[in-house]
Amino acid sequence: MAAVHDHDIAHAHDHHPTGMMRWLTTTNHKDIGSMYLWFSFVMFLTGGVMALTIRAELFMPGIQIVNPEFFNQLTTMHGLVMVFGAIMPAFVGFANWQIPMMIGAPDMAFARMNNWSFWLLIPAALLLIASFFVPGGAAAGGWTIYPPLSVQMGMGMDMAIFALHIMGAASIMGSINIITTILNMRAPGMTLMKMPLFVWTWLITAYLLVMAMPVLAGAITMLLTDRNFGTNFFNAAGGGDPVMFQHIFWFFGHPEVYIMILPAFGIVSEIIPTFARKPLFGYSSMVYATASIAILSCIVWAHHMFSAGMPVTGQLFFMYATMLIAIPTGVKVFNWTATMWRGSMTFETPMLFAIGFIFLFTIGGFSGVICAIVPIDIQVQDTYYVIAHFHYVLVSGALFSIFGGVYYWLPKWTGHMYDETLGKTHFWLSMFFFNLAFFVQHFLGLAGMPRRVPDYALQFADFNMISSIGAFGFGFSQLLFLYVVLKCIRGGEKAPAKPWEGAKTLEWTLPSPAPYHSFETPPVVR
Amino acid sequence: MSQEAGHGHYYVPAPSTWPMVGAIALFFMGFGAAFSVNRLPLGYGLLAIGFAILVYMLFGWFGAVARESESGKFSAQVDKSFRWGMSWFIFSEVMFFAAFFGALYYMRVHTVPELADLEHKILWPDFTGGWPTAGPWITEKFMPMGPWGLPAINTLILLTSGVTVTWAHWALKLNKRGQLKLGLFLTFFLGFLFVGLQAYEYGHAYSDLNLKMTTGAYGATFYMLTGFHGFHVTLGSIMLFVIWCRVMAGHFTPENHFGFEGVAWYWHFVDVVWLGLFIFVYWLI
């Protein structure tokens, strides 16, 4: 037996394909992780171009740049591309790179399927992008694809549906892989409660994905048959109900927003202790908070539908359940702050992003609680207030943690230190322009400006102009990020195995850059 | 290299082209499906090409895994990975069906009674609600599918097949190859029989009962749930058939037969889903 195995490992070492074939056929978690991250960045720029076109149109009242139909396609595709193309794959990229190294495993549990999960994203992305060029254009009913609009739309909607199906299948496979890796491939001695928090948050995220993605698949399948095969799931004339789609969609949709934030919590929970040079405060409460957020996230979905009509008991239930989530979330914010308390802190770029995350994510959490209050939400539903809320949690939350994570692990991935000055510049530019773009949207929303409309009344003009300037500033700052990353890949100061003196997790015991195969012999964790 | 059993011997497959082939298949299928539901000329062709590539990939990929398994590359730890993987896959399938059962529940308990309530009398004065229904605005007459004809026979068939697959599993563990072959054969035979009867039932529904996909809430949920279940039984039967072929080729040992067990789990899953269908789709009308 042993001989067979040694031979196989040697075999894999000796000739793996080079050039393009390396990436097409790879079974290596690091290769696949890199592909995920690059894919995500390309999608980030694609979705970013859409966002800037939207903001250019909204720079002034009136219709200047795009016609309203195209504007609607842009808002829809911006949402879909960012959620499914940029944020989620970025976190899967982190999972691929980091989880095997952090738990001391040789690779992911299903290395071949891992590659399939990634490559499936390509046909899905092509379907989404190509849908702009078919008759009728891309899907334009909002990323939430509510019927009846989404039933009436042209074939762009069918393409979006199939794209979502494929991405869903990819996510499910990816998640099963991650769960199995974590449950079955930890180094001896690494008990569950010794796992780095990033690994914990991904375990729970992957569970949420396996639970929620099939429900989305069911919803869009019903949409597909309503559109093309004459079923009446969402048509009252046939005894169906368009509001039912909202229920099913948000049963997926709310867990989905936690899918996009739990790994971010994980990354921040790695960065803060490292640069505060103190162990994470309240490790086990972090684990329990993550788990309870995941459980609660399954019973709050109708807070997205308060204005769709619902019995008062339903409103009360979903209001209180939603507010309950703020408790474990608060526990987390408290723990991060307590970790920094009296720590010997330094403020390298990852730490800046992590601290920025805590500040701005908390603002987003607060506006979330405000949205959860039914009488207020009846006013702000479908206004820019909601846009402000979820950009605070998704951009300055999820995305900032991604930036922080990239800076944190770049030395391990590339073997070089990134340019600290440029990294800090990237942070401050992002911080400034992000708030410029999105803070004013709170005021716009409270004053009643509806979302997903290309024109607006004159009294909204000033804030919109500010917001657009902020958006362009934010967008262009990200080119600096690209430059810093490319520069770091191509050269720079050599990174030691452990460039951050406060880092504790297993990946820092490996040389930088991490060798192609990391833990063929598992390390023993005390 | 001396490593303790399990760890360190984890089999990481060499680079493989199958994932790429699978992505190409889904590329064709995605575009093909989008084109064909919009009746564009290329649609069915693309769909067929994609499907053919997918089948090719499934054969190649599963074939590779089977060969790896038979040549003893999988340690106990890899075996455990497969078990976790299959369990979570089945869980995802449970959630997929939950969406459709949820839709059925929501329509029956919420939407249909509401459409018949006082507020809606202005719109649809004659609609009385009640299940089964095609909704307030679809007036074509239809008959519901009763439970005690074919559906009851199908229930019996599936439950029996659950017994035969367990019988085969016992045989495999005791290394009684004859009983194993017979048990598996009976199982997939019953599976295909079920699918055949289900197809016959659809014909009956369309021609005699006027029960169609377009028959409002009842027709939509009926065909969605039974259709996806039938699709899963078909897949499961094909999987059982493949396992049977592997048994005929001498694969699996009393200790090492996860391929068999995974398919058996899957089979029990479609069995349980059917019980849900029998109760909520056929019986309680």
Ligand code: HEM
């Ligand atoms: C304390 C935590 C949170 C609470 C109480 C909360 C509450 C809410 C509520 C009530 C809404 C509906 C607003 C409306 O449509 O009128 C909403 C929308 C939204 N939230 Fe949150 N939220 C929280 C955290 C998050 C997080 C962490 C994310 C993502 C990372 C997120 C993403 C979103 C998104 C994307 C929407 C808008 C969806 C849409 O209509 O397009 N939220 N939130």
Ligand SMILES: [Cu+2]
């Ligand atoms: Cu929500």
